[in-house]
Amino acid sequence: MSDENQQLRAAIDHLQTPIYIKNLDGRYIYVNDMACSTLALSRSEVLGKRDHDLFPTDIADRLCDIDRLVATSGQANTSEAYIHSRMFEEAHCFLSIKQPLLGDDGQVNAVAGIAVDIDERKRKENELEALKNRFAATLQAIPDLMFELDLDGRYHAHHVPREDWMVVRPSKLLGRTIREVLPAPAADVCYQALQEAFEHGFSIGHQYRLDLERGPEWFELSVAQKASIGHEAPRFIALSRHITRRKVAEQALQESESLLRAIVDNTPVAYWARDLDGRCIMENAVVVKFVGSQLGKTLEESGWHQEEVKIWQEQSRRAYAGEVVEVEYESHSLLHGTPRVFHVVLSPIRTGGDIVGIVGFSQDITERKRHEERIHQLAFFDPLTLLPNRRLMFDRLEHALATSTRHHRMGALLMIDLDHFKELNDTHGHTTGDGLLVEVAARLGRSIRQGDSTARLGGDEFVVILEDLGGTLTSPVQAAAIATKIRDALNQPFHLAAGPQGEVITYHCSASIGVAMFGDVVTSATELLRRVDTAMYQAKAAGRNTLCFFDPAMQAAANARSAMNADLHEALGLGQFELHYQVQMNEQRQPIGAETLLRWRHPHQGMVSPASFIALAEDTGLIVPLGNWVLETACRQLATWSKHPELAQLSLAVNVSARQFRQLSFTDQVQQLLVSTGAPASKLKLELTESTLIEDADAVVQRMEELQALGIRFSLDDFGTGYSSLAYLKRLPLTQLKIDQSFVRDLLTDHNDAAIVKTIIALGNSLGLDVIAEGVETEAQLAFLAEHGCRQYQGYLFGKPVPVAAFEALLMTLNTHRSPAKSCLHGHDAE
Numbered sequence: 001m002s003d004e005n006q007q008l009r010a011a012i013d014h015l016q017t018p019i020y021i022k023n024l025d026g027r028y029i030y031v032n033d034m035a036c037s038t039l040a041l042s043r044s045e046v047l048g049k050r051d052h053d054l055f056p057t058d059i060a061d062r063l064c065d066i067d068r069l070v071a072t073s074g075q076a077n078t079s080e081a082y083i084h085s086r087m088f089e090e091a092h093c094f095l096s097i098k099q100p101l102l103g104d105d106g107q108v109n110a111v112a113g114i115a116v117d118i119d120e121r122k123r124k125e126n127e128l129e130a131l132k133n134r135f136a137a138t139l140q141a142i143p144d145l146m147f148e149l150d151l152d153g154r155y156h157a158h159h160v161p162r163e164d165w166m167v168v169r170p171s172k173l174l175g176r177t178i179r180e181v182l183p184a185p186a187a188d189v190c191y192q193a194l195q196e197a198f199e200h201g202f203s204i205g206h207q208y209r210l211d212l213e214r215g216p217e218w219f220e221l222s223v224a225q226k227a228s229i230g231h232e233a234p235r236f237i238a239l240s241r242h243i244t245r246r247k248v249a250e251q252a253l254q255e256s257e258s259l260l261r262a263i264v265d266n267t268p269v270a271y272w273a274r275d276l277d278g279r280c281i282m283e284n285a286v287v288v289k290f291v292g293s294q295l296g297k298t299l300e301e302s303g304w305h306q307e308e309v310k311i312w313q314e315q316s317r318r319a320y321a322g323e324v325v326e327v328e329y330e331s332h333s334l335l336h337g338t339p340r341v342f343h344v345v346l347s348p349i350r351t352g353g354d355i356v357g358i359v360g361f362s363q364d365i366t367e368r369k370r371h372e373e374r375i376h377q378l379a380f381f382d383p384l385t386l387l388p389n390r391r392l393m394f395d396r397l398e399h400a401l402a403t404s405t406r407h408h409r410m411g412a413l414l415m416i417d418l419d420h421f422k423e424l425n426d427t428h429g430h431t432t433g434d435g436l437l438v439e440v441a442a443r444l445g446r447s448i449r450q451g452d453s454t455a456r457l458g459g460d461e462f463v464v465i466l467e468d469l470g471g472t473l474t475s476p477v478q479a480a481a482i483a484t485k486i487r488d489a490l491n492q493p494f495h496l497a498a499g500p501q502g503e504v505i506t507y508h509c510s511a512s513i514g515v516a517m518f519g520d521v522v523t524s525a526t527e528l529l530r531r532v533d534t535a536m537y538q539a540k541a542a543g544r545n546t547l548c549f550f551d552p553a554m555q556a557a558a559n560a561r562s563a564m565n566a567d568l569h570e571a572l573g574l575g576q577f578e579l580h581y582q583v584q585m586n587e588q589r590q591p592i593g594a595e596t597l598l599r600w601r602h603p604h605q606g607m608v609s610p611a612s613f614i615a616l617a618e619d620t621g622l623i624v625p626l627g628n629w630v631l632e633t634a635c636r637q638l639a640t641w642s643k644h645p646e647l648a649q650l651s652l653a654v655n656v657s658a659r660q661f662r663q664l665s666f667t668d669q670v671q672q673l674l675v676s677t678g679a680p681a682s683k684l685k686l687e688l689t690e691s692t693l694i695e696d697a698d699a700v701v702q703r704m705e706e707l708q709a710l711g712i713r714f715s716l717d718d719f720g721t722g723y724s725s726l727a728y729l730k731r732l733p734l735t736q737l738k739i740d741q742s743f744v745r746d747l748l749t750d751h752n753d754a755a756i757v758k759t760i761i762a763l764g765n766s767l768g769l770d771v772i773a774e775g776v777e778t779e780a781q782l783a784f785l786a787e788h789g790c791r792q793y794q795g796y797l798f799g800k801p802v803p804v805a806a807f808e809a810l811l812m813t814l815n816t817h818r819s820p821a822k823s824c825l826h827g828h829d830a831e
């Protein structure tokens with residue numbers, strides 16, 4: 001070995017990198033010092049050994065494979081391998097470079113290798129890789145879009161976790177600018193943020209909207225300038241956060257807030273809140289409208305009336321203490337208009353159990369209050385006179401009864417009914433009638449003491465409750481004195497507006513007053529009212545303008561009256577009525593007709609006279625259907641008679657009551673009856689009383705003329721008994737006057753009656769009217785009447801009222817036995 005080779009060998013031997021040579025059997029034929037040190041073996045322990053002798057099988061296999069490859073290919077090979085050696089605690093990574101060695105024959109006869117310990121580098125590389133992976137994983141976990149941009153907005157890098165948030169695909173981004181990618185409004189926002197970041201180092205909070213495939217999406221930008229190295233152009237990291245959900249929620253919140261605000265502002269309720277210092281922190285438009293804006297003000301600074309501030313301070317104090325306060329009060333502190341009534345609710349505002357302020361609602365209830373008052377007024381007061389109505393009177397009466405019984409004090413109930421009120425109404429109209437009622441109410445009020453009360457029951461009926469009248473003996477005297485005072489007050493002339501021009505008329509009024517005492521025995525209000533009604537009715541029956549105390553006999557009569565009333569209502573339906581006929585004669589004592597007289601065949605009382613029930617039927621209105629029944633029956637009878645030659649000449653006089661005659665449809669009803677029954681109108685004579693004629697004379701005349709045009713005639717019943725003047729007598733289309741039987745009865749003994757009878761006959765004759773006398777019972781009466789010119793008669797002398805069969809039989813007898821002197825038979829009344 002040359003020196004040079006020796007030096008080289010020595011250098012290789014001591015080289016600080018393991019070097020080795022293996023023969024084609026894989027046995028080490030050379031190792032340098034470092035190789036031995038690395039394996040921690042002596043050279044003799046290594047030389048002649050194979051890799052399988054030195055290393056674990058898997059490593060040894062791999063090393064042998066590479067050796068084989070190098071040997072067969074004749075090519076060098078570089079590989080890395082982790083080698084366990086005793087020198088290191090853990091396997092070290094070596095970069096192994098293997099080179100085939102050629103023999104003299106040019107064939108590979110060995111493989112030389114050098115193993116560089118790259119363990120340290122490898123570890124750093126691994127660490128770097130791990131760091132890179134961690135960073136990539138972190139980046140991947142960021143849900144926001146991230147871009148690296150320069151000041152021109154050019155994209156240099158990107159992190160795009162969601163491609164559907166992008167306007168262009170990420171691969172098309174690099175090298176392009178924001179303006180080339182985003183629509184102008186969004187791009188403007190981005191450039192503004194970039195500029196800010198350039199100026200201040202960062203920018204946050206800018207938002208932009210992109211209309212993407214799925215719809216509008218919102219993003220929020222955070223831009224920060226990257227630290228630049230040297231004179232590098234500035235770069236920016238822009239983080240674009242997807243905030244659509246937040247935005248939608250914000251918008252929904254905003255919408256619901258503005259809806260809430262609109263509701264609060266548009267609700268008619270004033271609404272406000274105050275903090276713990278009493279400052280107004282919220283108010284709606286209604287508050288502003290009523291009292292001007294209170295925002296930021298305390299109650300003391302509100303400018304309201306001092307008393308109202310005090311009320312509010314007190315009520316607020318309660319609300320601050322945790323109470324829900326409700327108050328109604330009238331505010332005088334309003335900006336405009338008159339004071340109004342409010343219903344206010346104050347309640348504490350709590351957050352997490354702590355009271356942090358109070359909230360108030362205030363509703364304007366002025367109109368509701370007015371309506372309530374009006375409803376109360378309508379429910380309990382008479383709208384015309386403003387006096388308490390029946391309902392309130394009843395309550396007061398019950399109260400008065402309870403008090404007087406408890407304190408043994410007497411009281412009296414007065415019922416006042418105006419006489420002939422209906423006539424005033426009919427003659428001058430309802431407005432005049434109303435005027436009278438109002439004035440009567442005022443006079444009643446002036447006639448009673450404080451503590452007594454008066455009420456209007458309806459129509460022309462008033463009551464007065466007198467309390468504290470003293471003991472049982474003196475109290476009726478006191479009651480009578482007050483009732484008399486009332487009657488006298490009402491007797492004073494009234495000056496009432498009447499007619500379309502409102503001319504003033506003087507009206508004289510009278511009243512019938514019933515009095516019922518209370519306090520000595522327990523009586524109910526209903527019973528007391530019944531009693532006073534009875535007494536008042538009695539006062540009316542006693543001739544009006546009078547007062548009458550209740551007594552039990554009176555009650556019995558009233559009871560009988562009311563029982564009869566009940567029976568009367570059923571009688572028509574049950575067919576209990578009959579018509580009787582009383583013959584009417586001429587001076588030749590020939591029958592010329594009959595008067596129909598109503599009879600009620602009562603199931604228990606037998607035949608009841610019309611004198612007992614006609615007035616009642618008139619009061620209750622039953623006279624209308626009843627009168628119709630009478631007219632119809634009479635018409636049928638006339639129609640039947642018209643078919644018999646002996647009876648065809650008879651006329652029938654039918655009593656028609658005032659109420660029946662005043663029906664607007666009366667003429668039509670009669671006409672229809674004539675048509676439906678076929679009765680000859682000329683044989684029908686309607687008997688009207690004076691009372692029928694005096695009320696509303698014009699309408700009566702018109703109706704009479706209408707009926708007269710149908711062929712009907714009229715007789716004036718009870719002539720001379722009423723107050724009627726003779727003035728209108730000639731206006732009426734009458735054919736007959738009837739002398740009342742009261743004048744006929746004493747004709748021969750009473751000069752006055754005789755004079756009246758003669759006057760009536762003369763009057764009738766001078767007006768060209770027939771005159772018929774009723775109640776003729778004797779030949780002497782007949783002779784007197786005939787002598788003074790009365791040509792027609794009716795009375796028991798000729799026949800009593802009898803049913804139709806008896807009447808017809810009577811006529812037959814009269815016709816067959818007619819003789820001038822004594823042909824008339826006395827009829828037998830069926831009763």
Ligand SMILES: Nc1nc2c(ncn2[C@@H]2O[C@@H]3COP(=O)(O)O[C@H]4[C@@H](O)[C@H](n5cnc6c(=O)[nH]c(N)nc65)O[C@@H]4COP(=O)(O)O[C@H]3[C@H]2O)c(=O)[nH]1
Pocket residue numbers: 582596597598609610611614627630654655656657717718741774775776777794795796797801
């Ligand atoms: N003492 C005496 N009495 C005689 C004599 N001749 C007739 N009378 C009675 O005198 C009354 C005459 O009838 P009026 O004056 O129309 O008075 C009638 C009439 O106003 C009314 N009335 C009777 N029927 C009806 C009717 O259908 N409709 C209406 N609205 N009223 C009727 O009832 C009143 C009483 O009728 P009645 O009780 O039937 O009484 C009848 C009759 O029975 C006599 O010679 N002596």
